[in-house]
Amino acid sequence: MQQRVMITAAGAGIGRAIARAFIQAGARVHVCDIDLGALEALARELPQLSYSLTDVGDEAQVEQFFRDGLEQLGGIDVLVNNAGIGGPAGRLETLDSDAWQQTIQLNLNSTFYCCKQALPLMRAQCSGAIINLSSTAGIMGYPLRTPYAAAKWAVTGLTKSLAIECGSDNIRVNAICPGPVSGVRMDRVIRNEASARGLSEEEVRRSYVSQCSLKTFIDPEDIAAMAVFLGSAVGSRISGQVISVDGDTHTLA
Numbered sequence: 421m422q423q424r425v426m427i428t429a430a431g432a433g434i435g436r437a438i439a440r441a442f443i444q445a446g447a448r449v450h451v452c453d454i455d456l457g458a459l460e461a462l463a464r465e466l467p468q469l470s471y472s473l474t475d476v477g478d479e480a481q482v483e484q485f486f487r488d489g490l491e492q493l494g495g496i497d498v499l500v501n502n503a504g505i506g507g508p509a510g511r512l513e514t515l516d517s518d519a520w521q522q523t524i525q526l527n528l529n530s531t532f533y534c535c536k537q538a539l540p541l542m543r544a545q546c547s548g549a550i551i552n553l554s555s556t557a558g559i560m561g562y563p564l565r566t567p568y569a570a571a572k573w574a575v576t577g578l579t580k581s582l583a584i585e586c587g588s589d590n591i592r593v594n595a596i597c598p599g600p601v602s603g604v605r606m607d608r609v610i611r612n613e614a615s616a617r618g619l620s621e622e623e624v625r626r627s628y629v630s631q632c633s634l635k636t637f638i639d640p641e642d643i644a645a646m647a648v649f650l651g652s653a654v655g656s657r658i659s660g661q662v663i664s665v666d667g668d669t670h671t672l673a
Contacts, residue, residue: 423447424493426486428476428534431458434553435602436642438500441648442532443468447498450489451666452476463498476503476530477522486537495545498651499538499574501531501552507567508608509616512613520567527571531578545591549651550586553643554595556664562672564616572597576662584659592659595651600628602637634667 425446431453434495442449443466453459454473470492473613474485489496507523508515531552542548557565558572577593583593600606606661614621629635646665649655 423497425495425497425498425500425651426489426496426534426538427500427502428530428629429453431455431462431472431629433605434598434601434640434643435500435502436462436581437644438502438647439469440466441641441644442498442651445648445652448493449571450492452485462564473521477525478535479533482530482533482537486534491542497540498549498551499534500647500651501534501550503527503530504571506605506612507565507571509564509609509612512566514568518605520626523567524571524574527568527572528578531575533555535578535582539586539591542586542591546590548591549655550582550591550593551647551650552593552595553580554597554662555664556597556599556669557672558595558597559662559664560672564613565672579662580660587659590627592650592656594645594655594658594660595662596646597662597664597666598643598649599632599638599664601640601643601670603640606637631671632667638665638667 425442427435427439429435429564430451439449439451449469451469452472454475456473463471472485472488474481476482483492496618505523508519537551552575554574555573558571558576560568579593579595586593610621614624
């Protein structure tokens with residue numbers, strides 16, 4: 421039977437690569453994003469998938485996303501919680517409280533909203549896989565990016581705890597921790613950090629590379645390959661794991 425997969429924030433970057441990889445693996449896929457143009461472009465590239473225009477920071481819209489997904493797919497086998505933002509950069513005492521709240525809302529609460537919808541369906545069928553996107557910032561300190569790190573550490577804790585909670589129902593829960601991933605989003609992060617640290621963007625970019633043993637940025641396709649593996653039968657005994665795909669990033673200082 422074809423896997424039924426739902427993916428958040430799939431209009432670009434990592435989410436788009438994950439959607440493409442699952443379809444290439446033969447899955448049926450329903451995605452969401454806040455950017456209608458990006459969703460329409462994705463549907464032109466991958467006409468097999470269906471989509472919803474959704475702000476996953478809004479619980480009511482998440483509920484509609486799942487109603488749409490169930491109508492299209494008839495059920496759910498894999499949920500990929502990919503949505504998130506980089507958040508503000510700077511010393512904690514200088515940060516805007518609204519920016520802090522938005523970072524927590526989109527990086528953590530959206531994952532809660534989606535898991536809350538998926539779990540009753542997965543429990544009823546006694547199977548399922550949830551894949552949460554955390555970050556290397558969710559397993560180590562990340563100075564000048566405390567809102568992002570706090571949210572991603574929380575996603576790591578959610579993953580670990582939920583795996584224990586759901587194991588008896590044959591539901592697996594894992595997290596992927598990407599290192600610096602090449603693309604438009606990382607360009608924005610570097611621009612914000614350069615401003616906060618008083619450095620050039622090229623200096624910040626070089627610092628990221630120097631913190632990685634393989635001296636490279638990660639491609640979205642690297643993350644997508646891990647997501648497909650964790651959602652597949654080959655990964656059927658893997659749960660509660662926080663798996664880095666980061667070229668061995670050893671510091672974010």
